[in-house]
Amino acid sequence: MSNTLKIVVVGCGGISHGWFKASGELADVSIVGVVDLFEASALKRKEEFGLSDAKTGTDVEAMLRDVKPDVVFDCTVPEARATVVRAALRAGCHVLSEKPMAASMEEARELIEESKKADRMFAIMQNRRYDARIRGLRSFIESGSVGTLTTLNCDFYIGAHFGGFRDKMKHVLLLDMAIHSFDQARMISGADAVGVYCHEWNPAGSWYDHDASAIAIFEMSGGIVYTYRGSWCAEGLNTSWECDWRVQGSQGAATWIANTQFHAQKAGAGDGFKRPQADLPIILPELPMMGHGACIHNFIDCIRTGQIPETICTENIKSLAMVFGAIESAEKGQRVPIKI
Numbered sequence: 001m002s003n004t005l006k007i008v009v010v011g012c013g014g015i016s017h018g019w020f021k022a023s024g025e026l027a028d029v030s031i032v033g034v035v036d037l038f039e040a041s042a043l044k045r046k047e048e049f050g051l052s053d054a055k056t057g058t059d060v061e062a063m064l065r066d067v068k069p070d071v072v073f074d075c076t077v078p079e080a081r082a083t084v085v086r087a088a089l090r091a092g093c094h095v096l097s098e099k100p101m102a103a104s105m106e107e108a109r110e111l112i113e114e115s116k117k118a119d120r121m122f123a124i125m126q127n128r129r130y131d132a133r134i135r136g137l138r139s140f141i142e143s144g145s146v147g148t149l150t151t152l153n154c155d156f157y158i159g160a161h162f163g164g165f166r167d168k169m170k171h172v173l174l175l176d177m178a179i180h181s182f183d184q185a186r187m188i189s190g191a192d193a194v195g196v197y198c199h200e201w202n203p204a205g206s207w208y209d210h211d212a213s214a215i216a217i218f219e220m221s222g223g224i225v226y227t228y229r230g231s232w233c234a235e236g237l238n239t240s241w242e243c244d245w246r247v248q249g250s251q252g253a254a255t256w257i258a259n260t261q262f263h264a265q266k267a268g269a270g271d272g273f274k275r276p277q278a279d280l281p282i283i284l285p286e287l288p289m290m291g292h293g294a295c296i297h298n299f300i301d302c303i304r305t306g307q308i309p310e311t312i313c314t315e316n317i318k319s320l321a322m323v324f325g326a327i328e329s330a331e332k333g334q335r336v337p338i339k340i
Helices: 016-023 039-048 060-067 078-090 105-118 132-142 164-168 172-176 178-189 291-305 313-332
Strands: 005-010 029-035 055-057 071-074 094-097 122-124 149-157 193-201 213-220 225-231 244-249 252-257 261-267 277-280
Touching (some): 005 016, 016 029, 016 039, 016 291, 029 060, 039 055, 055 060, 060 078, 071 291, 094 291, 105 313, 122 313, 132 178, 132 252, 132 261, 149 178, 164 172, 172 193, 172 213, 178 213, 178 313, 193 313, 252 277
Parallel strands (some): 005 029, 005 071, 029 055, 071 094, 094 122
Antiparallel strands (some): 149 244, 193 213, 213 225, 244 252, 252 261
């Protein structure tokens, strides 16, 4: 492998913009191919990011044979994930793909096996875990400042008028967005889900064809309970895309509200019906980069060093299992175990 890693980007829809932008900020990488079902979209991205030497096309396998890249960035829709990732791994490429990592748990397991056979890394873009506030909240819990974590709650309420395919998707919130919140919950808590009860519905006034709101109760390892309340058709008092969070420990609690407001307290010494509460600081780390750039940088760095990416497929499937567990529970109307 040369010092410069050759990259092919597959899928040039709106989500790909962040990938192209972040890739352009990395040293010793070169986008040598751009693929989309509509070549005009590939040409648009090529021109937009000044990729004069990159080839464009509509056929993934033909592009892989032609330019022989080291890495494939898969920015396609979930239905195309397995086809693109499988082709890239079999061509000897490392793969970083958009979320979700597969359109089903069966496909996810198959792609993990493909990555093992190919001896290539397959990781997932979970850009929202690369956030100083999320990492600061995790460090705060790990410090033991509020005792042992017992309960984790998050709220996600956004009025998202996408138009296009999302308006017609089944389980649109759970399948397309909740993966971020579930992945954040695993990161913050350091725990994995073992069971879930979920109720899903489409509220009055929704502009989606199918259920766009959900409430889920997850049983996590270590006896932790995590609750998720969300809607993608919520107008007024919107939360951040990273959710509003409450952390409840055995000795205190912390909240992160409206994207920036942190507050933490711990019970102090004293008697009485309610113990006096002492405010606690939450210190946020200084990260050199966040979001897409940080996730891509971690992946590229791991290719060079042989380390394991934070969002490697064998870990990310645990977040994906929460999504499909919640969907199964909503469809059955009962609590279901989480199956990896």
